Amino acid sequence: MSDIDLLDLPLVLLSNRGPVSFDRDTAGRTVTRGAGGLVSALSGLAEHLDDAVWVCGAATPEDAAVAGENDGGSILVQTQPSPHVVDGKPDGPSIRVRLVVTDPAAYADFYSVWSNPILWFIQHGLYGRSLTPVLTRADHDAFENGYAAVNRAYADAVADEVRSRGGKALVLLQDYHFYLVAEHVREQCPDVVLTHFVHIPWPGPDEWRILPGDIRERLLRGLLGSDVVGFHTRRYARNFVLCAGELLGLPINLDELTVQVNDRTVRARYYPISVDPAALDATLASEEVAAHVAMLRYVFLDDDRQLVLRVDRTDPSKNVVRGFLAFGTLLDQHPELVGKVSFLALLQPSRTDVPEYADYIALIGAVVAEINARHTKEGRQPIDLRMVEDFALAVAAYSICDVLMVNAIADGMNLVAKEVAVVNRRGGVLALSEMAGAHEELGEFAVTLHPFDVQQMADALYAALAMPMDERHRRLAAAAEQVRTHDVRRWLDEQLADLSHLAGFS
Ligand code: GDG
Secondary structure (H helix, E strand, C coil): CHHHHHHCCCEEEEECCCCEEEEEECCEEEEEECCCHHHHHHHHHHHHCCCEEEEEECCCHHHHHHHHHCCCCCEEEECCCCCEEECCCCCCCEEEEEEECCCHHHHHHHHHHHHHHHHHHHHCCCCCCCCCCCCCHHHHHHHHHHHHHHHHHHHHHHHHHHHCCCCCCEEEEECHHHCCHHHHHHHHCCCCEEEEECCCCCCCHHHHCCCCHHHHHHHHHHHCCCCEEEECCHHHHHHHHHHHHHHHCCCEECCCCEEEECCEEEEEEECCCCCCHHHHHHHHCCHHHHHHHHHHHHHHCHHHCEEEEEEEECCHHHCHHHHHHHHHHHHHHCHHHCCCEEEEEEEECCCCCCHHHHHHHHHHHHHHHHHHHHHCECCECCEEEEECCCHHHHHHHHHHCCEEEECCCCECCCHHHHHHHHHCCCCCEEEEECCECHHHHHHHHCEEECCCCHHHHHHHHHHHHHCCHHHHHHHHHHHHHHHHHCCHHHHHHHHHHHHHHHCCCC
């Protein structure tokens, strides 16, 4: 933790979903740790520091109740061995959490109108340019009363935490929900060292021109309140700097990836996010995963059959429908594969309150039914579509698949590809979209997919399935080595090293 010690500053984190959530069952209040690599990486940091607080949204009614009982202030939650709120001194790792409660209508406009789908869609190249009206009066109002108002509330909570720590702190903001926060925090606390990490792609200026000038300008100026704006890849960082130059007319340096904002230099940096290999190894070794592996082998891998896998949220950006169309084309053009290759799709229903997402799930079901009807042989359907939330099942499938399909239209990084690289034990081939951030690191070991070209994807799947075993193992070992040496800890350490430098500690 050398860089962290060097910083020696209090830490204020902000993300939409926090490190713990509260619920209620028959026995009373429960506390659960958040899942996922991001939460565990940042939790490790927050637990390590003497003075850290994590500001996040109250996601459940019980979260809101906890916030109310504490007058909106922070609470100390011991995270291990079992999470619980502590009053005095904890006797294990703990995180101070501040749950922000906002008006439900404002939150709905912030989350389900602006964050998803508008910003998410623009940043994944999915926003409509057809004849249907796009930004209506209601959307303009939702920006003001939802996105901007909620950003202001979170910024005030962050600034409050910074002020209570003497006005100087390291502030780490996460993702597309909070583009206006950095500027508000800096206005109130000019001495902060502030980084905003964007987990999704950042497109070039023309994509942002879909938004009216005043809104896109506010989003960019908001982010430029940071000292560092972090992305997964150099391409996204470069696009951001181009936007500042073209859309705001600010002086930029494309080689250095910097933007000049009055007397401040804002740096765009790229830090590819990654996974925690030790945690994945432990999950793979669990009895639960072993039971799933036995079941999956029995169902999919008898008689030298092969398995294509995909694991995604049901998000249009993941391009699930074209992926199935490519698999259908593969079977049309290689009938000898029918009955020999199965496609297991583990899809987690996502954002179903957004109409485009609900429609997408229906379309996925229809396409799968059609391909299965066309290619069922001896009672065996080629596509097994499971709408499930089951990480142990996903890891079991990661470990035994022959091919992983990631064909996203755009994807900030894609952690599934990195997870498969670490846990696959079968010489699994990564079939990876050239538009996923992970392609920058893993593309040379993968079979590349062009997400809009169904024929190309069918051909690439065929090449992956036909690849000799020694070649498969060689590529997988190289991909695993890349991920193990560039893990999530490194993602965080590199950011801290840069910030440490900026803060004058190194
Ligand atoms: C966004 C960006 C970027 C899988 N099945 C279950 C489950 N998973 C886990 C996977 C993986 C994670 O969910 C999905 O992460 P991805 O990176 O693939 O995709 P997004 O959710 O879109 O994440 C992305 C990421 O942020 C980090 O910056 O890489 O580009 O879009 O870890 O293993 N998790 C649970 N249940 C499951 O059934 N809880």
